[in-house]
Structures are given as structure tokens and as C-alpha cells.
Amino acid sequence: MFKLSEIQEDALKEAINISIGKAAASLNQMIKEEIFLSVPRVKFAKEKDALGELKLGPEKELSYVSQKFKGTYLDTEAMLLFAETDSLELVKLFLGQHINIEEMSSLEHEAVAEIGNIILNSCMASLANILHDEISGTIPEFVACKAKNIFKMGEKETVEQEILIIFIDFNIKTKEIQGYVILVLDLDSIEVFLNRLLKNLT
Amino acid sequence: MxxxxxxxxxxxxxxxxxxxxxxxxxxxxxxxxxxxxxxxxxxxxxxxxxxxxxxxxxxxxxxxxxxxxxxxxxxxxxxxxxxxxxxxxxxxxxxxxxxxxxxxxxxxxxxxxxxxxxxxxxxxxxETEYFEKERILRQKAYDEKKLNLNLQREIEERLHIEQKLRLSASIIENTKEAVLITEQNAKITFVNPAFTEITGYTPLEAVGRKVSVLKSGKHDSQYYAKMWDSLVSAGSWRGEFINKKPDGSLYTVESSIFSIKDESKQITHYVNIFHDITLRKEGEEKLKEMSTIDSLTGLYNRRIFSETYDRIYKSCMRNKEPLSLAFLDVDFFKLYNDIYGHQKGDICLKKIADMVKKNIKRPDDIAARFGGEEFIALLPYTDSKGAFQIMEDVREAVLQLKIPHEKSSVEKYVSISIGIATLTPAKVISKEKLLELADKAMYKAKNEGRNRVLCA
Structure with missing residues (x-):
């Protein structure tokens, strides 16, 4: 089983912290609301067990935006995840309070996709900067599902596969919007990635 | 290429x-x-x-x-x-x-x-078409929701009113208070079970008839006119009615009547809520009858006086002894009340009564409050001279109380006028004659300047 050394974990957390911080700043510019971020939590787990890390019941209706990023040192799936009601609040925050809707339609899905895109791209751009690498990403995909199905989107075998998951609590206090940024890293590439991080950060 | x-x-x-x-x-x-x-x-x-x-x-x-x-x-x-x-x-x-x-x-x-x-x-x-469709769908959903919301509100309101009505209906059905609703023209439109219990009229017998069917004839037209005045001007009236049941028996109700107005402030109905106080009234009367003492002055009351007078008159008649009777009346007492108030007036009466009691103390003598500020004294086996002496003592004693009476034109203090009549009872002379004579003497005493005792 893979285990991070203390220095590896610190480097990882610092890199993610910097990247997410940049992402939050770019979001903050758009909505003029203060955004709070937790210290990243790093977990090795099977995808199917990762759910417990999110303090959400398995039947909770969620929506998330997912993008895959690939660079020389990094291969990851990044997600911005909210309870469905919170993502609706987020859309309202972007579009102004005048929209009077209680249910998300495709129009709101598009909006969430773009918001996710902004945050995740910004986060990855910072990470690429740290790695001195180019990280290209796919177009954001919006998914609405129950919490228990979050990690079932990928190929079947990955569910049983151990992965590195990084969680960041993401909080807009005034609107009581709470979300998570989740990075799922493939263990095959983790060593290369961490070495590169350590080299560049120290 | x-x-x-x-x-x-x-x-x-x-x-x-x-x-x-x-x-x-x-x-x-x-x-x-x-x-x-x-x-x-x-x-x-x-x-x-x-x-x-x-x-x-x-x-x-x-x-x-x-x-x-x-x-x-x-x-x-x-x-x-x-x-x-x-x-x-x-x-x-x-x-x-x-x-x-x-x-x-x-x-x-x-x-x-x-x-x-x-x-x-x-x-x-x-995405134009898509956007438009979404907008229309959303508008429809919004309209529908609004419609449903309005509908729901309306239903809730109606339910609420119905519930309230049902509640008040059950209260009206079960209360011991009679509820009588009439139209503006006094025609009965609704009565509850308690109404039937009190008045003896079933809803079938009552509804459609004028409310005057309940009248006993015990009140004059002025009494009803006052009630209507109050109803029209103040919108309500409270008081007692003596009514008559279909079997002719009388009963007394304590009644509260108020008018119901429509949106244009026109009276459409009257609601009369009443309960039977016949028993209470009878009880009150009985209690009053049972008492012998005037509660304010502590003297005998008029009823006891009448009974005693009857007995003493006959006794004097048998024994051919003179019987003196005196009427005592406080001078300018209404004026006293006006100036010093009723409470002081009551205290004044009490003090005078005490003096009367103090001076009329022989075993067979009787002093009573006759009503208002009037007292009566019955002095059996006493001739005119003796009676005069006793009553003169009473008059002087009252004056010596020195109860201030500024507006009295006779004295600085409260005074009384006394009229005495004396006769030896006989079958040919009625009991009332003595009362009449004493009353006249008292008025004469008033006319001659008050604060004095006069014999008929």
C-alpha cells in the first residue's frame, strides 16, 4: 500500500492550497463574495469508500462538474461538488437573485458547468505553473446524481482501485453554500508527480 | 488539398x-x-x-x-x-x-x-430555441404554481371560515344561553335549543313570527321604546324582560341584544342572547322578604313595621289605649346628598338612625326606616304629650350630632322634621288613618319651618 512521507504530504497540500486559493480568488472576483477554503485533506482510498469523506448521506442529491486534466507529471480527474440545492444557490449568486426557480434545468446545468470550469481551470493553471508543465483539460461535464453514485462514472475497475483523493471544503458563508473540490489522482503517476512537486517547491 | x-x-x-x-x-x-x-x-x-x-x-x-x-x-x-x-x-x-x-x-x-x-x-x-422552450416551460410552471398557490390559499380560507362557522354553530347549539336572531323587522329567523328550553317555544313555533310573541305585557311601551332607542343608537341593549310562555306562566330573562350590520352599515339582524333569571329573581325577593332589618340603618324595615303595626294597633284597640305614630324626615336631605354625595348621605342616615334607636327604647316601641330619608316610630300606650316629649328628644339629639349641612336654610347642621298623630284605635277608624294624620303633621312641620315636632 502506498504511503506518503510527511514531506511529500506537506508539499502536496501546499501545492493544492496555492492552486485552490487562486481559483477561489478568481471566483471571488466574479461574485464579490468571500470564499472560505479548508486545508486540503489527503486520503488514499478505494473510490467506492471515498464517499465517507464527504459528509453527505448516500441518498443526497448532488451535482458536480468534472474535468479530466493531463500533463507530463499529472493525470487527474478534478471535481467541484455541491449538494444540488447549494449549486442552485450558486447559480442564483451568479445570475442575480431575481431568478425565481426552485429546480435546476439544463440552463442552470450549463451555468454550473461554467463555474466549475472557471474554478478547476484556475486551480490546474496554478498547479501547472508549480510543475512548470502544460496541463490540458477536457471540456467540463455536468453530472447530477445521488451521492452514492459519484465515483461510479468511470470504468468499473477503478471503483476497486486505490487512488489518492484530495478534498477541499469550499464555503461561501453568507449564502450558506458549501461544496468540495475533489482531485482524484492515479497512483501509477503519483510518484512522478510528487517528485516534481518536491523539486519545484523546495 | x-x-x-x-x-x-x-x-x-x-x-x-x-x-x-x-x-x-x-x-x-x-x-x-x-x-x-x-x-x-x-x-x-x-x-x-x-x-x-x-x-x-x-x-x-x-x-x-x-x-x-x-x-x-x-x-x-x-x-x-x-x-x-x-x-x-x-x-x-x-x-x-x-x-x-x-x-x-x-x-x-x-x-x-x-x-x-x-x-x-x-x-x-x-441555444436560442432551447432557451425559448425552457423559458416558456418555466413560465408555465410558474403560472401553474401561482394558480395552485392562489387556489390553495382560497381553499384554506374557506376551510378556515367553515371551521369557524362550524365551531360557532356547535357553541350556539350547546350553550345554556338562549340565542334568538331576528330580522331587522323583528321577525324571528333563528332560535337555538336553549331558547326552546327557556321560552317554551319550539323553533317551528317561533321562526317566522314576530319577537313580540314572547311579551308578557308586564312592560309598558316606554320600556320597549327605550330598548329600541339604545339598539339603534348604540347598537346594543342590556336589561331584563319579563316574558310569557305559551302556557301563560311568566319568567324573567337577563338579555343582551346587539345589531348586525351589512357592508353598507345597514342593520340587517338583531341577535338576542338571554338566560332565565326567574329563579334568581324569586330567590332575591324571598331573601328580601326574609330579612327584617334595614341593612343601612340597622332599624327594622318597612315590612316588619307593617306586621308589627298591625299587631300593636289591635292590642291598643283591645286595651283602649292611645297609640302614637311619628313620621321623621331629614330636612333638605336631597340637597345634602347633592352636596356631600351619596356615601356621606348614607353615613348621615346611619347616624340619625342611631339617635332614633337610642331615644325610642321602651320595650314596645318600634322605630323603622320607612324609605329613603324617612323614618317611622310607633309608640304604643303613649298619648300625644308623651309622644311629643320623646320625639322632641330625638329631634334635639339629631341636631346635636352637628352634622354640617351648609346649604340648609334652617340650621348649620342636619335637622329633622317630625309629625306625630295620636289616637285610640277603634274598629271604625282604619289603620291607615293614623299614618295619614302623622304624614300630614310631618308636612305641616316642614311647611312651618322644619327642625320641629308637630302634633296632628
Whole structure:
């Protein structure tokens, strides 16, 4: 089983912290609301067990935006995840309070996709900067599902596969919007990635 | 060459905008859809800076995304939901001949050619129809919800009223208070079970008849006129009625009547709520009868006086002894009350009564309050002279109380006038004669200046 050394974990957390911080700043510019971020939590787990890390019941209706990023040192799936009601609040925050809707339609899905895109791209751009690498990403995909199905989107075998998951609590206090940024890293590439991080950060 | 031609044909067939920019933001590809939507031909835009052609997109999310695609190789998605009016793209509706802006999303991808030159691929999709449909659906859902909400509110309101009515109906059915509702013309429209219990009239017998069916004839027309006055002017009346049952028996009710007005403030109905106080009244009467002592003065009351007078008159008649009777009346007592108030008036009466009691103390003597400020003294076996002496003592004693009476024209203090009559009872003389004579003597005493004792 893979285990991070203390220095590896610190480097990882610092890199993610910097990247997410940049992402939050770019979001903050758009909505003029203060955004709070937790210290990243790093977990090795099977995808199917990762759910417990999110303090959400398995039947909770969620929506998330997912993008895959690939660079020389990094291969990851990044997600911005909210309870469905919170993502609706987020859309309202972007579009102004005048929209009077209680249910998300495709129009709101598009909006969430773009918001996710902004945050995740910004986060990855910072990470690429740290790695001195180019990280290209796919177009954001919006998914609405129950919490228990979050990690079932990928190929079947990955569910049983151990992965590195990084969680960041993401909080807009005034609107009581709470979300998570989740990075799922493939263990095959983790060593290369961490070495590169350590080299560049120290 | 063949490949390029094919690609051109394919991209021209696609119902979406395809734009490729080079690393200097210059347009290197512009498909047919873009030509028709922007009004700019491929020839007009090629090798021109895209953001010069589309100044509206300058400094927008789009420009940022294009830059990131070139520099960071990032893909991006730009939605019309967040970025209204991204590019000036239009579509002509041939049916209405109106020109409408195309609502669109843009997907941005970084590209590289074989020489590692960076390009940005913009895929612009028309979302207008979709957006419109969504808007209509949403409006419908909103309207429906509003309609349902209004309907729900209305139903709730009605339920609420009905509940209230049901509640008041059950109260009216079960209360011990009779409820009688009449129209403005006094015709009965509703009675409850308690009404039947008290009045003896069933709803069938009562409804449709005038409320006067309950009258006993014990009140004069003035009494009813006062009630109507109060009802019309104040909207309510409270008081007692003596009514008559169908079997002729009388009963007393304590009644509360109020009027009900419609929106235009016109009286439409009267509601009369009453309960039977016959028993209470009888009880009160009985209690009054049972008492012998006047509660204020502590002297005998008039009823006891009458009974005693009867007995003593006969006794004197048998024994052929003289019987004296005196009427005592406080001088200017109404004036006293007006000046000093009723409470002081009562105290004054009490003090006078004490003096009367103190001086009329022989075993067979009787002093009673006759009513108001009037007292009566019965002195058996006493002639006129003796009676005068006793009553003179009483008069002097009252004056010596020195109860101030500023407005009295006789004395500075409260005084009394006394009239005495004396006779030896006989069968030919009625009991009332003595009373009459004493009363006259008392009035004479008043006329002659008050604060004195006069014998008939």
C-alpha cells in the first residue's frame, strides 16, 4: 500500500492550497463574495469508500462538474461538488437573485458547468505553473446524481482501485453554500508527480 | 488539398459555428454558419484579429478563455446563462421577418498543428430555441404554481371560515344561553335549543313570527321604546324582560341584544342572547322578604313595621289605649346628598338612625326606616304629650350630632322634621288613618319651618 512521507504530504497540500486559493480568488472576483477554503485533506482510498469523506448521506442529491486534466507529471480527474440545492444557490449568486426557480434545468446545468470550469481551470493553471508543465483539460461535464453514485462514472475497475483523493471544503458563508473540490489522482503517476512537486517547491 | 476541401464541406454542413484562431487571435477558419450568423464572409474575417471583428467580446470571459487555451492548453466552456450576449450573432426569422440575436454557448479547445503551432478552436452552438422552450416551460410552471398557490390559499380560507362557522354553530347549539336572531323587522329567523328550553317555544313555533310573541305585557311601551332607542343608537341593549310562555306562566330573562350590520352599515339582524333569571329573581325577593332589618340603618324595615303595626294597633284597640305614630324626615336631605354625595348621605342616615334607636327604647316601641330619608316610630300606650316629649328628644339629639349641612336654610347642621298623630284605635277608624294624620303633621312641620315636632 502506498504511503506518503510527511514531506511529500506537506508539499502536496501546499501545492493544492496555492492552486485552490487562486481559483477561489478568481471566483471571488466574479461574485464579490468571500470564499472560505479548508486545508486540503489527503486520503488514499478505494473510490467506492471515498464517499465517507464527504459528509453527505448516500441518498443526497448532488451535482458536480468534472474535468479530466493531463500533463507530463499529472493525470487527474478534478471535481467541484455541491449538494444540488447549494449549486442552485450558486447559480442564483451568479445570475442575480431575481431568478425565481426552485429546480435546476439544463440552463442552470450549463451555468454550473461554467463555474466549475472557471474554478478547476484556475486551480490546474496554478498547479501547472508549480510543475512548470502544460496541463490540458477536457471540456467540463455536468453530472447530477445521488451521492452514492459519484465515483461510479468511470470504468468499473477503478471503483476497486486505490487512488489518492484530495478534498477541499469550499464555503461561501453568507449564502450558506458549501461544496468540495475533489482531485482524484492515479497512483501509477503519483510518484512522478510528487517528485516534481518536491523539486519545484523546495 | 482534397482533405482540406472535404473538411471545408463538412464544417459548412455543421449547424454550429466553427472558428479557429491562431496564436495571435487571428481568424484562420470561419465556417458558413458563422458567415450567416455574423454577416461577415470568410474573406472579410480571415487573418483579421477576432476580437477586433467582435469588439463586444473584448475583455470578456471568452478572451480570457482563448488566452488560457493558447498559453495553458486549457479547454473551456462558456455558457450563455452566465454570459448573456457573448458574440453579436443574429438569425432572421423568415416567417415573422424579425431578426433575433442568437443565444449561444461556446466551447473552446486548444489545438496544435504538426509544427507545434498553437491554435484555438471555438465551437459555437445555437441555444436560442432551447432557451425559448425552457423559458416558456418555466413560465408555465410558474403560472401553474401561482394558480395552485392562489387556489390553495382560497381553499384554506374557506376551510378556515367553515371551521369557524362550524365551531360557532356547535357553541350556539350547546350553550345554556338562549340565542334568538331576528330580522331587522323583528321577525324571528333563528332560535337555538336553549331558547326552546327557556321560552317554551319550539323553533317551528317561533321562526317566522314576530319577537313580540314572547311579551308578557308586564312592560309598558316606554320600556320597549327605550330598548329600541339604545339598539339603534348604540347598537346594543342590556336589561331584563319579563316574558310569557305559551302556557301563560311568566319568567324573567337577563338579555343582551346587539345589531348586525351589512357592508353598507345597514342593520340587517338583531341577535338576542338571554338566560332565565326567574329563579334568581324569586330567590332575591324571598331573601328580601326574609330579612327584617334595614341593612343601612340597622332599624327594622318597612315590612316588619307593617306586621308589627298591625299587631300593636289591635292590642291598643283591645286595651283602649292611645297609640302614637311619628313620621321623621331629614330636612333638605336631597340637597345634602347633592352636596356631600351619596356615601356621606348614607353615613348621615346611619347616624340619625342611631339617635332614633337610642331615644325610642321602651320595650314596645318600634322605630323603622320607612324609605329613603324617612323614618317611622310607633309608640304604643303613649298619648300625644308623651309622644311629643320623646320625639322632641330625638329631634334635639339629631341636631346635636352637628352634622354640617351648609346649604340648609334652617340650621348649620342636619335637622329633622317630625309629625306625630295620636289616637285610640277603634274598629271604625282604619289603620291607615293614623299614618295619614302623622304624614300630614310631618308636612305641616316642614311647611312651618322644619327642625320641629308637630302634633296632628
Amino acid at each position: 482534397l482533405k482540406d476541401l472535404l473538411i471545408n464541406q463538412i464544417t459548412d454542413c455543421i449547424k454550429a459555428g466553427i472558428v479557429i484562431l491562431n496564436s495571435n487571435n487571428e481568424t484562420v477558419f470561419w465556417n458558413k454558419w458563422m458567415e450567416s450568423a455574423s454577416g461577415l464572409t470568410s474573406a472579410e474575417v480571415l487573418n483579421k484579429n477576432f476580437f477586433d471583428l467582435m469588439p463586444r467580446a473584448k475583455n470578456s470571459r471568452l478572451e480570457q478563455a482563448v488566452e488560457n487555451a493558447l498559453k495553458l492548453k486549457q479547454s473551456a466552456f462558456i455558457s450563455h446563462t452566465i454570459n448573456l450576449q457573448l458574440l453579436p450573432l443574429f438569425k432572421k426569422n423568415l416567417r415573422t421577418e424579425s431578426v433575433n440575436e442568437i443565444i449561444h454557448n461556446i466551447r473552446i479547445f486548444p489545438l496544435k498543428d504538426e509544427k507545434q503551432n498553437s491554435f484555438v478552436f471555438l465551437n459555437i452552438t445555437d
